[in-house]
Amino acid sequence: MSVERTLHHFPLDPASRQARLCLAEKRLPFEEVVVRYWEQPKEFMALNPSGVTPVLVERSGGKTVVICEARAILEHLEEQFPDHDLLGVEPADRAEARRLMQWFDRKFDNEVNAYLLHEKLEKRLLKLGAPDLYNMRQGRDALRVHLGVMEKLLQARDWLAGRRLSLADFAGAAHISILDYFGDVPWRDVPSVKTWYMKVKSRPAFRSLLTDRWPGLAPAAHYDDLDF
Amino acid sequence: MSVERTLHHFPLDPASRQARLCLAEKRLPFEEVVVRYWEQPKEFMALNPSGVTPVLVERSGGKTVVICEARAILEHLEEQFPDHDLLGVEPADRAEARRLMQWFDRKFDNEVNAYLLHEKLEKRLLKLGAPDLYNMRQGRDALRVHLGVMEKLLQARDWLAGRRLSLADFAGAAHISILDYFGDVPWRDVPSVKTWYMKVKSRPAFRSLLTDRWPGLAPAAHYDDLDF
Incomplete structure (x- = not known):
């Protein structure tokens, strides 16, 4: 039975990007609905009362399944x-991929995005005024620490969770790619992270992310350059 | 091949409690190591660099698998x-259970625990001084909103995610049980939540949670009472 998929998402949301990457990597076609989540649109809140993107709706044979948020x-x-x-077969590999997914979605999100992305993106969307320079610096300092952790992992591994591409790479690349949109990644200091990101960025699944633009927020010049 | 399991956890941590409930419900015996996570013990940080509890270590036939954090x-x-x-068989049931797990671990955690539990528990553990009354009120107000959402769900359903016990119930009960330890749940206002919590609390898997005590933090008088 054929399944019709619709992804409700926001282009510059790291969680939404993980869902898009996974769907594209598995070559599953889907319709897109862009959600201005900060406006809490009624139709979207009815799908996911927490108001968080992304939400995947699958329809087949009169049956509808609503799947809320990236992890699910x-x-x-x-x-x-x-x-x-994309998680591996062995329990140890699956655990390592999930550890890193959690790392990005919780720790990275709390320590980097809550400052840097909040100031640069959310304040803009929510019309909360000019970015706070102290918060931006705090976010950039935390980003350096996180990139250091990634650099160390990627000096020893081909991919974040080990020898194979996994959802951990999509989680990391989804977060990093948004910060790269805003030109905030100090690439020269983390050569192994740069090599890894070039590999992820070159995958066909990544293509649509590189064409994302949001009105009033131009990306850094190198954002869609595969050879940055 | 027999598996030896060790759970590194903190008794009053909602995430740790979810892992304990799941292990006990599936009747998997395990050793316990109590982690004073706020002191960032070296051995624990080596297991999970993010410093977050719980961590499950499985040993069998010379092989060790380390599984970090509740979701994994x-x-x-x-x-x-x-x-x-404990997730259901149908994709729709699994998605609903996972939606609610995420609701508790992210939204409830950010809106309730970050205020109420931070003031009552973490400040105590970290010796950060007296609770801030404004934050406590903010946490209690948010708790009422969340209990309202649960009450509405449980008026229509036997269990949080539907007709069967699931990990969503363990997520909800893990969070609620910690707040109940501190006597912060206004049970009289949410009769359906109370009935549901009595059902979860009566399960054999829940027993060990009711014996948890932490030095200097006495539980509310009704905490381990099945007929509260």
């Missing part, structure tokens, strides 16, 4: 399409 | 013991 969407797609797996 | 542990146990499943 990624686990669902892994369960439904195990042949093209 | 719960998904791992579901994958390894699908016969006694």
Whole structure:
């Protein structure tokens, strides 16, 4: 039975990007609905009362399944399409991929995005005034620490969770790519992270992310350059 | 091959409690190591560099698997013991259970725990001084909103995610039980939540949580009472 998929997402949201990358990597076609989540649109709040993007809606044979938020969407797609797996097969590999997914979605989000992305993006969307320079510096300092952790991992590994591409790479690349949109990644200081990001960025699944633009927020000049 | 399990956890941590409930519900014996996570013990930081509890270590036949943080542990146990499943079988049921898990671990945590639990528990552990009354009120107000959402769900459903006990119930009960330890749940206002909590609290898997005590922090008188 054919499944019709619709992803409700916001282009510059790291969680939404993880869902887009996973769908594209598994070659699952989907319709897109861009959600201005900060305006809490009624139709979207009815799908996910927490108001958080992304939400995947699957329709097949009169049945509708609503899957709210990145983690549930990624686990669902892994369960439904195990042949093209992105978590690994061994429990240890799956645990390592999930550890890093959690690292980015919780720790990175709290320590970097809550400052840097809040000041540069959310304040703009929510019309909360000019960015606070102290917060931006705090976010940039935390970003350096996180990039240091990634650099150390990637000096020893081909991909973040080990020998194979996994959802951990999509989590990391989704977060990093948004900060790169704003020109905030000090690439020269983290050569292994740069090499890894070039690999992820070159995948067909990544292409649509590089064409994302949001009115009034121009990306850094190198944002869509595969050879940055 | 027999597996030796050790759970590194903190008794009054909602994430740790979810792992304990899942292990006990699936009748998997495990050793416990209590982690004073706020002191960032070296051995624990080596297991999970993010410093977040819980961590499950599985040893069998010379092989060791380290599984960091609640979400990875719960998904791992579901994958390894699908016969006694706690997420449901249908994609829609699994998505609903995961939606609510995320709701508690992210939204509830940010809106309630970050205020109420921070003031009552973390400040105590970290010796950060007396609780801030304004923050406590903010946390209690948010708790009322969340309990209202639960009450509405539980008026229509036997369990949080639907007709069967799921990890969503363990997520909800883990969070609520910590606030109940501190006597902060206004039970009289939410009769359906109370009935549900009595059901969860009566399960054998819940027993060990009711014996938890932390030095200097006495629980509310009704905390371990099944008929509160």
